[in-house]
Amino acid sequence: MAVNANPHEEEEHNDSAIERSEEEQAAYDKAKNGEYVIHHTKDSHDFGFVTNESENKHYGFSLPVILYDEGFHFFSSSSFDHGHKVAKSDGKYFKLNSHDAKIYRCDEYGEIYESLKPWDFSITKNVIVTFLMCLLMFLLFRGIAKSYRTGLAPTGAAKFFEPIVVFIRDEIAVPNIGEKQSKKYMAYLLTVFFFIWFLNLAGMTPLGINVTGNLALTAALALITFIITTFTGNKNYWMHIFWMPGVPVPMKIILIPIELIGMVVKPFALMIRLYANMLAGHVVLGMLIVAVYSFENYFASGAFLGLTFFMNIIELLVALLQAYIFTMLTALYFGAASATAEHH
Amino acid sequence: MKLLEEFSIGLFFWQAVLFLALLFLLRKFAWKPILNAVNEREEKISDSLVQAEKAQEELKQMQAQNEDLLKDARAERDGLIKEAKETATKMISDAKDAAKEEGSKMLASAQESINAEKVTAIMELKTTVAAFSIEIAEKIVRSELSSEDKQKALADKMAEDINLN
Numbered sequence: 001m002a003v004n005a006n007p008h009e010e011e012e013h014n015d016s017a018i019e020r021s022e023e024e025q026a027a028y029d030k031a032k033n034g035e036y037v038i039h040h041t042k043d044s045h046d047f048g049f050v051t052n053e054s055e056n057k058h059y060g061f062s063l064p065v066i067l068y069d070e071g072f073h074f075f076s077s078s079s080f081d082h083g084h085k086v087a088k089s090d091g092k093y094f095k096l097n098s099h100d101a102k103i104y105r106c107d108e109y110g111e112i113y114e115s116l117k118p119w120d121f122s123i124t125k126n127v128i129v130t131f132l133m134c135l136l137m138f139l140l141f142r143g144i145a146k147s148y149r150t151g152l153a154p155t156g157a158a159k160f161f162e163p164i165v166v167f168i169r170d171e172i173a174v175p176n177i178g179e180k181q182s183k184k185y186m187a188y189l190l191t192v193f194f195f196i197w198f199l200n201l202a203g204m205t206p207l208g209i210n211v212t213g214n215l216a217l218t219a220a221l222a223l224i225t226f227i228i229t230t231f232t233g234n235k236n237y238w239m240h241i242f243w244m245p246g247v248p249v250p251m252k253i254i255l256i257p258i259e260l261i262g263m264v265v266k267p268f269a270l271m272i273r274l275y276a277n278m279l280a281g282h283v284v285l286g287m288l289i290v291a292v293y294s295f296e297n298y299f300a301s302g303a304f305l306g307l308t309f310f311m312n313i314i315e316l317l318v319a320l321l322q323a324y325i326f327t328m329l330t331a332l333y334f335g336a337a338s339a340t341a342e343h344h
Numbered sequence: 345m346k347l348l349e350e351f352s353i354g355l356f357f358w359q360a361v362l363f364l365a366l367l368f369l370l371r372k373f374a375w376k377p378i379l380n381a382v383n384e385r386e387e388k389i390s391d392s393l394v395q396a397e398k399a400q401e402e403l404k405q406m407q408a409q410n411e412d413l414l415k416d417a418r419a420e421r422d423g424l425i426k427e428a429k430e431t432a433t434k435m436i437s438d439a440k441d442a443a444k445e446e447g448s449k450m451l452a453s454a455q456e457s458i459n460a461e462k463v464t465a466i467m468e469l470k471t472t473v474a475a476f477s478i479e480i481a482e483k484i485v486r487s488e489l490s491s492e493d494k495q496k497a498l499a500d501k502m503a504e505d506i507n508l509n
Contacts, residue, residue, distance in 0.1 A: 043355055100350075102352075119353065120352060120354040121354040121357060122354060124352075124354075126355055126358075127355065127359070130358070130363075134363075137366060137370065141370055141375075145374045145375075145377035145378050145381075146377075148377060148378065148381035152381055152384060152385040162382065165379070165382065169379070169382075187370065191367045191370050191375070195366065215350060216352050216353075216359050217355070217356075217359045219356055220356055220359040221363065223360070224363065
């Protein structure tokens with residue numbers, strides 16, 4: 001059990017470890033395991049692979065930190081030394097709080113000013129992973145696009161990805177939006193589907209990546225869906241919000257606030273659904289992996305190993321399913337925004 | 345609200361920037377050419393299918409035409425053969441008729457000449473018989489009237505005949 005457990009926690013309790021009773025030890029292990037799992041679902045300012053707890057050594061690489069606190073501050077995350085050191089930049093002191101993995105202003109002795117939180121635009125682990133995945137997707141799909149220049153029949157990777165592209169067009173976009181209107185939304189639907197799917201799959205690697213299970217990403221995607229829905233909404237769409245056709249006038253008035261709330265709730269639900277599903281998947285997997293190590297009985301460890309494998313398979317399915325659901329619901333909202341009156 | 349505390353504006357900013365960049369890059373360099381290629385191929389396939397169907401129909405039509413032509417040709421051939429046969433039989437029958445007519449004509453003229461010959465022969469026979477009769481009668485008369493007795497007997501007899509009348 002030597003992977004990335006919180007070093008700060010370890011340090012605090014190190015001296016009293018021997019004096020703990022059995023019950024206390026159990027409670028301490030439980031808390032430690034819980035923190036270990038949660039820590040792995042969080043973004044971090046360095047890209048760690050392995051941590052040696054007893055020696056407090058971290059193997060990985062540090063990432064650039066970009067802060068805005070009355071001016072921009074750039075430095076490497078190695079200056080924090082995983083929350084042990086105070087980083088000095090342009091006459092200001094910053095410290096990485098290892099409890100919530102956020103950067104705070106502090107004095108030169110490391111006393112944190114809780115109220116002073118700089119704007120953190122650091123290139124974190126999630127940003128790096130997202131960037132690498134974007135790069136991979138761009139190269140992959142540009143390669144596929146290029147492969148069509150030689151002939152119309154799909155070759156290589158196109159053989160695998162073309163049916164998925166066609167599926168999104170024929171089974172998600174066209175039935176929900178309509179053949180003609182769906183054309184302008186295709187680029188977004190395809191990008192969002194593959195973006196979520198690839199990042200979900202990146203989360204399945206043993207690198208402790210959890211990009212799609214982070215509110216920042218799902219919020220960004222949901223906001224873009226909301227903006228596109230709102231700005232491509234036609235007369236019919238706004239009519240259904242502000243003056244619902246086919247119901248009596250008092251109902252029309254009652255429906256206005258409900259529909260307005262619905263406008264916001266729909267993308268909000270998108271945001272929460274993806275976030276909660278991916279986070280929950282990672283937490284469950286993390287717990288199961290912890291369980292494998294926690295038992296001294298080989299049979300129990302073996303059983304949990306099997307269960308972890310089983311959950312992994314399910315998570316692989318969920319990775320695809322959540323991408324599909326997000327794309328599907330986005331298409332549904334676009335369909336409502338661009339539907340013409342004849343559809344009803 | 346732990347959820348809000350966890351939310352990082354910086355991460356949100358980078359994710360939005362990266363996603364939008366990816367969206368525009370992929371739209372230009374990947375989705376447009378891929379979807380165009382797929383559309384183009386689908387159109388090509390459906391066009392080809394329509395064309396194949398058309399070609400098949402044309403082939404069927406041509407086959408039907410060919411059959412019609414063959415039928416016509418066959419009918420014409422049959423007609424020609426029939427006509428030829430008819431002409432042949434007609435020619436034969438005509439020839440037969442002509443031959444018969446000629447034959448009967450010849451027969452008739454032969455009969456006629458036979459008849460004429462017969463008549464002349466009978467006439468000749470008659471004249472010859474008459475001449476013989478006259479000669480015989482002359483001889484008989486001469487012998488009858490050679491003596492007085494005989495002349496007187498004759499005259500008597502004749503007179504008797506007259507008396508009797």
